[in-house]
Amino acid sequence: MTALLEVEDLKVAYGKIEAVKGISFSVEAGQVVTLIGTNGAGKTTTLRTLSGLLKPSSGKIVFDGRPLNGVPAHKIVALGLAHSPEGRHIFPRLTIAENLQLGAFLRKDKPGIEKDIQRAYDLFPILGERRKQAAGTLSGGEQQMLAMGRALMSQPKLLMLDEPSMGLSPIMMQKIMATIAELKAQGTTILLVEQNAQAALSLADRGHVMEIGTIVLSGTGRDLLHDESVRKAYLGED
């Protein structure tokens, strides 16, 4: 079986500085795959390249059987790849309901959209309570919920989450991670970028450890969680 997403020898550069130096990995339908690593490892660059916001300097991306090279960002969503970006990036001066509707921008099935908005409110009740409120007035954790709900509105085949727990209180972080576990249980395919390696690896079927633009270690989530070098470098153990 071919994977849903295949990345082969991907290189991405900002001017002369290469941020991703030839990485390969794949995501199979139904899997949760995580990229972990410190700041500047190239995780966010990888996701932004997958969703078309950055152009790779070389390498191959095949999603759902189609090469993505040269496809503009706004057409990649239509293929079933949704991206909840780092820093949440909700539309602050639009309401929560409007943000969710924009997540379904390319869909034409009005009743289906309404149903999925309701689903987002069920998943995150706070969003339902504040649906008419400007999204910029939400707390960081609530904005993260909105960003995830919005990404789900496109009914993606693959959901990419970039640092969903960044800057959140421990309680809110747990809530977000529990939601990702719930999405996984529902069969959502997820590519998760996280600095919280412990939480990410506990959830993931597979993990890849990135360091300055390369993947230095790959394995199942459980293996990596028990790998000595990972524990030392990312889980804060001596």
Next chain:
Amino acid sequence: MNTLPQQLANGLFLGSMYGLIAIGYTMVYGIVQLINFAHGEIFMTGGFGALTVYLYLPDGTSMWIALPAMLLGGVLVATLFALGAERFAYRPLRGAPVLAPLITAIGLSLALQQAVFNWYPDAKSARVFPQLPFGPYHLGSLRIQSGDVFLIIVAPLCMTALALFVRGSRTGRAMQATAQDPDTAQLMGIDTNRMIATAFAIGGVFAGIAGVAFGLKYGSVQYDMGFQAGLHAFTAAVLGGIGNVYGAMLGGLVLGLAEAMATAYIANIPGMEQLGGQGWASVWAFVLLILVLLLRPQGLLGERVADRA
């Protein structure tokens, strides 16, 4: 004789025209943070586009038939120039340092003025613009000309339509998303280039209508009419809070009223006898602008910059 009602009316008419033009500045700024200094000239081409249509109509065509055709012509020409400027002058510079598109805008403004000056027949001085065949009306001491009637009907219609479009339509929402966060808008599947072009086109439509209104109001169009009007409309946009559509409308009205009041009454203040009259209109407009920028830099309806992050 009490001149106040007349001055208020004059301010309202003038302000409506400023508001129509200001929409173009504010829409474009809102979505790409560019001050399109060629927008005054887009407005001017609208006036000349309408005049051209009129000149091609057979002699003796009723103004009731001519006006819709002229509006269509003016809007079409202004929109094409606005879209052309976006596609060929500004889009290649997207991502360049801000000075590059700004200087391009000024260059484009001069180029359009000179093109009309040199190539439009007899455009080296003002060209007579046809008038609507009614009015002026007298309401008590109030005198309302036909061009003002046109403005007072058309401007609110346009503004209402735009407000409904921006708030209510799918494209309007996509434009707001593009203005607030262009990268993330693309992640939603929004073709941001198309949204930016749409903002320029809407500005062009409104400028075209304003160009016709200018011709009807003042009886002529001129190659450099976009300079003064554009500067005032830009002031109106900043006054209302640039980037905010409602701000542009409000800013236009406030500026029009302030200009009318200042030119009529400043001279009554002891010691300021020399400072009244039409010649000082721009001065008072900019004094108002400076005051707003000092006291409320985000403009009347603008949001604090911190909210945009």
